[in-house]
Amino acid sequence: MKFTVAIDGPAAAGKGTVARAVAAEFGFAHLDTGLLYRAVGRRVLDGVPPETAASTLRHDDVLRGDLRTPEVSRAASEVAALPGVRQALVEYQREFAGRDGGAVLDGRDIGTVICPSAEAKLFVTASEVARAHRRWLELTAAGHDATEARVLEDIRNRDARDAGRRDAPMIAASDAVILDTSDLDVDEMSAFALAEVRTRLAGKQRA
Numbered sequence: 001m002k003f004t005v006a007i008d009g010p011a012a013a014g015k016g017t018v019a020r021a022v023a024a025e026f027g028f029a030h031l032d033t034g035l036l037y038r039a040v041g042r043r044v045l046d047g048v049p050p051e052t053a054a055s056t057l058r059h060d061d062v063l064r065g066d067l068r069t070p071e072v073s074r075a076a077s078e079v080a081a082l083p084g085v086r087q088a089l090v091e092y093q094r095e096f097a098g099r100d101g102g103a104v105l106d107g108r109d110i111g112t113v114i115c116p117s118a119e120a121k122l123f124v125t126a127s128e129v130a131r132a133h134r135r136w137l138e139l140t141a142a143g144h145d146a147t148e149a150r151v152l153e154d155i156r157n158r159d160a161r162d163a164g165r166r167d168a169p170m171i172a173a174s175d176a177v178i179l180d181t182s183d184l185d186v187d188e189m190s191a192f193a194l195a196e197v198r199t200r201l202a203g204k205q206r207a
């Protein structure tokens with residue numbers, strides 16, 4: 001059976017956490033589409049032109065261990081504004097979404113552009129301060145030297161660029177369910193998402 005879950009939202013809102021919980025619960029495959037843009041951004045920092053970096057992206061590029069740094073986050077959001085880069089990544093994402101057995105994709109434009117007919121759509125968000133705090137905890141735990149104020153500034157800049165770009169801007173699909181995780185812990189946000197997906201899945205199985 002084909003069943004696609006689209007999870008979108010701004011930086012560090014909990015998309016990945018929710019997507020992994022859904023994938024584990026229902027046995028769906030999971031694609032973190034941000035990693036594709038991060039891998040392209042990383043290659044651009046290494047000197048490859050953006051469109052070439054996107055059209056020749058290989059599996060190994062996405063497995064690199066250095067894709068979660070603030071420098072790569074910025075580069076990812078810069079290359080993500082280029083229509084040629086986005087276009088080069090569309091087919092791979094749509095194929096992934098259409099696989100048998102169910103798929104969860106998280107990103108910025110999954111419910112709007114990549115899979116407008118996804119069976120379940122969530123837009124995961126949280127206050128800027130909550131998101132900056134979480135990202136700062138992640139970065140410092142990974143050994144990065146970051147201040148919370150700088151992380152907040154980076155997140156603001158990236159959200160503005162992601163929401164303001166002309167091609168596939170970050171926006172909730174009109175039929176997405178909004179999940180504000182500002183005051184939720186991991187179990188609570190996962191439970192909300194699982195309940196939503198379970199309802200949609202039951203609807204599809206009845207149909």
Ligand code: CDP
Pocket residue numbers: 010011012013015033034035037038073076077078080081106107108109110158162
């Ligand atoms: O983990 P975090 O939410 O901070 O970011 P990410 O999901 O890894 O995405 C990194 C960047 O890739 C974003 O800031 C976007 O500019 C871009 N992106 C996008 O444009 N479209 C997607 N479907 C996923 C990510």
